[in-house]
Amino acid sequence: MSVVAEYRPGTSLVHRAPAGLKLAVLAGLGIALVVAGGWWPSLVALAAVVGGYALAGFGARTVLGQVRQLLWVALLLAVAQLLLTGWRAAVGVVGALVTLVLAAGLVSLTTTMTELTDVLLWLLRPLERLGAPIERLALLLSLSVRSVPVIASLAAQVRDAQRARGLTASPRAFAVPLLVRSLRHAHALGEALLARGLDD
Amino acid sequence: MPLIEVVEVSHSYPQTTGRRQVLTGVSVTLSEHRIGVIGANGSGKSTFARLLNGLVLPDTGEVRVDGNDTRRRGRAVRRLVGFCFTDPDAQIVMPTVREDLVFGLRRRGLPGGEIAARVDRALADFGLAEHAHHPAHLLSGGQKQLLALASVLITDPALLIMDEPTTLLDLRNAAAVGEVVADLGQQVILLTHHLELLSGFDRVLVFDEGRIVCDDQPEAASTFYRQLMA
Numbered sequence: 001m002s003v004v005a006e007y008r009p010g011t012s013l014v015h016r017a018p019a020g021l022k023l024a025v026l027a028g029l030g031i032a033l034v035v036a037g038g039w040w041p042s043l044v045a046l047a048a049v050v051g052g053y054a055l056a057g058f059g060a061r062t063v064l065g066q067v068r069q070l071l072w073v074a075l076l077l078a079v080a081q082l083l084l085t086g087w088r089a090a091v092g093v094v095g096a097l098v099t100l101v102l103a104a105g106l107v108s109l110t111t112t113m114t115e116l117t118d119v120l121l122w123l124l125r126p127l128e129r130l131g132a133p134i135e136r137l138a139l140l141l142s143l144s145v146r147s148v149p150v151i152a153s154l155a156a157q158v159r160d161a162q163r164a165r166g167l168t169a170s171p172r173a174f175a176v177p178l179l180v181r182s183l184r185h186a187h188a189l190g191e192a193l194l195a196r197g198l199d200d
Numbered sequence: 201m202p203l204i205e206v207v208e209v210s211h212s213y214p215q216t217t218g219r220r221q222v223l224t225g226v227s228v229t230l231s232e233h234r235i236g237v238i239g240a241n242g243s244g245k246s247t248f249a250r251l252l253n254g255l256v257l258p259d260t261g262e263v264r265v266d267g268n269d270t271r272r273r274g275r276a277v278r279r280l281v282g283f284c285f286t287d288p289d290a291q292i293v294m295p296t297v298r299e300d301l302v303f304g305l306r307r308r309g310l311p312g313g314e315i316a317a318r319v320d321r322a323l324a325d326f327g328l329a330e331h332a333h334h335p336a337h338l339l340s341g342g343q344k345q346l347l348a349l350a351s352v353l354i355t356d357p358a359l360l361i362m363d364e365p366t367t368l369l370d371l372r373n374a375a376a377v378g379e380v381v382a383d384l385g386q387q388v389i390l391l392t393h394h395l396e397l398l399s400g401f402d403r404v405l406v407f408d409e410g411r412i413v414c415d416d417q418p419e420a421a422s423t424f425y426r427q428l429m430a
Contacts, residue, residue, distance in 0.1 A: 007296060009333035112333075113295045114302060139293075146295050149337035153289075188290030191255055195283035196293070196304050196352070197275075 005108035014056035019115035022107045033096040039088045042095030049102045066105040154181045201387040202266040204230040209261035222247045224410045232402035237391045239407030253281035282357030286364045288344035298332040304355045326350040342373025359387045395422045
């Protein structure tokens with residue numbers, strides 16, 4: 001599973017909701033959880049977000065898959081909060097963290113990158129008057145998401161090459177070829193963007 | 201078909217000590233429908249291809265596509281010339297198949313309805329309809345190359361340059377890409393090591409050490425190339 005939740009097509013109410021609305025709800029939820037705090041608002045918000053997954057047609061497996069990515073962070077945070085401030089704070093903080101990660105995941109799962117970049121372009125539009133390259137910033141977002149699986153694949157190739165040559169795990173022997181391959185990929189991607197009219 | 205004129209072109213790349221000459225005094229005029237380019241690795245054929253859409257500008261000499269000098273009218277040239285690279289992963293820029301097809305059309309400012317119609321047609325033509333909303337990285341190698349090709353062709357270039365598009369593919373996928381190329385109405389310049397793909401081409405150039413050393417029909421050029429490599 002990628003660290004960025006991948007869009008899954010669908011026709012649910014959540015899928016059809018405007019991307020701007022989904023991002024606004026996500027931002028509002030984050031602010032509300034920080035301002036309101038407490039254990040029960042976190043649990044109510046968590047239940048609402050899990051309900052959103054059900055509404056979008058995703059099952060428990062998808063929800064758990066999203067949570068699994070921050071399992072260790074959540075556990076460490078929960079233990080620290082339990083020891084330092086008690087169970088209410090632990091539930092409140094960990095609940096808010098899990099809720100927000102799940103909510104962000106739900107937005108990614110139900111919104112295409114084109115829709116997200118359109119919202120980003122709209123938000124950045126005022127900066128265009130100041131000369132900010134807003135289309136490039138939006139493209140940067142798309143390329144970042146697109147590059148995650150590519151770099152993961154390059155890393156797997158480097159690991160396989162190390163194993164094939166009987167090399168033990170060495171950060172340097174892993175990082176240097178990965179960096180070289182990533183730079184080569186970046187160069188090729190730049191050429192492709194130019195060929196597809198990026199500078200036109 | 202666009203007329204491609206390459207006039208006394210030389211090009212070199214910087215290296216640790218001095219520069220490495222990759223093309224020397226290349227002159228050729230191309231107007232045929234399907235043109236093949238073959239040569240050993242490092243023979244200069246990839247640089248030659250990149251000169252034709254302005255990705256690389258010549259140190260000396262001139263390259264004109266349909267009368268547009270790549271140095272002065274790069275934008276016009278790139279609208280005429282589509283370029284398909286060896287590694288599809290390096291040219292698919294959007295996360296999903298449909299979004300990548302949409303990318304080039306949106307940059308050209310086409311209306312939404314026309315974009316949707318063109319994308320639907322391309323998805324059907326390239327057998328990608330059932331993968332439209334799938335993440336591009338989950339496609340097979342052949343499907344990725346077909347997507348890369350579709351993403352270039354959807355903008356309707358007059359000339360398509362393909363730099364070893366089948367090198368990373370197995371025989372079945374290479375054949376699938378070959379079939380697509382064979383049916384194209386556009387002018388095509390295909391760089392390849394798979395000589396069988398050049399069957400039926402109008403003209404084949406053989407590069408060696410930065411020069412065109414043979415310019416002939418596919419069979420004669422392939423024979424020349426095999427002897428050169430022997």
